[in-house]
Amino acid sequence: MNASVVIESIVEDGDNQRIDNFFFKRFKNVPKSHIYQLLRSGQVRVNGKRVNFHYRLHAGDLLRIPPVRTPLTKHPQQRKKYPAISIAFDILFEDDALLAINKPSGMAVHGGSGVSFGVIEQLRAQRQEYKFLELVHRLDRETSGVLMLAKKRSALVELHRQIRSGQTEKHYQVMVKGKWSNPIQNVKLPLIKYMTTEGERRVAVAAAAGTAISHGRGAPKVMAAHTLFKQVKVWQNFSMLDAELKTGRTHQIRVHLAHLGYPIVGDDKYGDFVLNKQLARNRRSAGLSLARMFLHASCLRIKHPLSGQKLGLKAPLPADLQTFITQLE
Structure with a gap:
């Protein structure tokens, strides 16, 4: 059970999602039926x-999530409650308004189905x-690196404004299969x-989606996406x-690189599954x-939301x- 009210800020990847689907x-x-009852009440x-x-959520919306009762099931493993693991996060920056950590790989940014904490x-x-x-932005569970949180509502609102207007700068270090030219x-x-068809959420380049989405309900929203890639080092096969x-x-x-024929090494959704299996076996x-x-979020450049300092x-x-x-090497 989610035992207390949570105020969550909707980030860009939640933009245009219907609120019932979010829950x-x-x-x-x-x-x-319980979700709809919470909405109606x-x-x-x-x-x-x-x-x-x-209602469709928008980036920057502040969503009030009330206590949600999760029914117990008969299966003992599903009833099991997992306690919070005390993790000493690597703090990259902290003051009265902001907190930035180096998120470890394998940890979700927020709890949900199958994730207690x-x-x-x-x-x-x-x-x-x-x-x-509150989270200023998100990282995939397997992605490590810079994760920013706001300790003041005014800081959160200003940072979301910077993100929407393209005033922030995010860099990732990534290893791909193949020789980038x-x-x-x-x-x-x-x-x-x-x-x-198995009910899993995926992302695809709009022009290449083809029949992959033909079974879905309604036309999917096409979202503009722009990534700038710079070559750092090239080996024989990576x-x-x-x-x-x-x-x-x-x-x-992940999707841009997979579409170009350079899948990210170890990507379990869009990557080269034969290569990933071999690399895991080689351990x-x-x-x-x-x-x-x-995939590692190596650098985030912003203006401090209160002082304006870079x-x-x-x-x-x-x-x-x-x-x-x-x-x-």
Whole structure:
């Protein structure tokens, strides 16, 4: 059960999502009838106002999530409650308005189905003196690196304004399969979200989606997406790139690279599954190995939301990714 009210700020990858679908995704074990009851009763609010289940969320919306009861099931493993794990996060920057950490790979940024405690819940438990603590943006579970949180509502609003107006700068270090040839390459390929026949959420380049989305309900929204790739180093079968996000769409870097024929090493959704399996198997031997996706949020540049000072926040490459580079060399 979600035992207390949570105020969550909607980030860009949640833009245009219907509010009932947001709750269905977040609370997969909760009956839909209960979700609709929460909406009808006004317990769910957006920017302090009641909304109906047709409402589409917008980046920057402040969503009130009321206590949600998750029914117990007969299966003992499903009834099991997992306690919060005390993690000492690597703090990159902190003052009265902001908190930036180096998020470890394998940890979701917030709790949801199958995840009891994400980064935000863990930090709230550790820092109970904070009256306000919200994610400014998100990272995929397997992505490590710079993650920014706001400790004041005014800071959150200003940082979202900077993100929407393109005033922030986000860089990722990424390893791909193949020999990248261009020193600098702008990739402007619009994306769409869709559901697979197995019910899994995916993202694809709009022009290449084809029949993959033909079974879905309604026409998917086409979202402009722009990534700037810079070549860092090239080996025989792999390339290291710097990826700068010009827009912040879900799985943007992963989908752009896969579409171009340079899948991210270790990507379990859009990558080369044969290669990934071989790299995972090699952990038992002396061969080239990697246990997760090689995608790291290395740098975030912003203006401090209160002082206006320019901040450059950097997270060093984790040991497992650095070891992969060492093996290549």
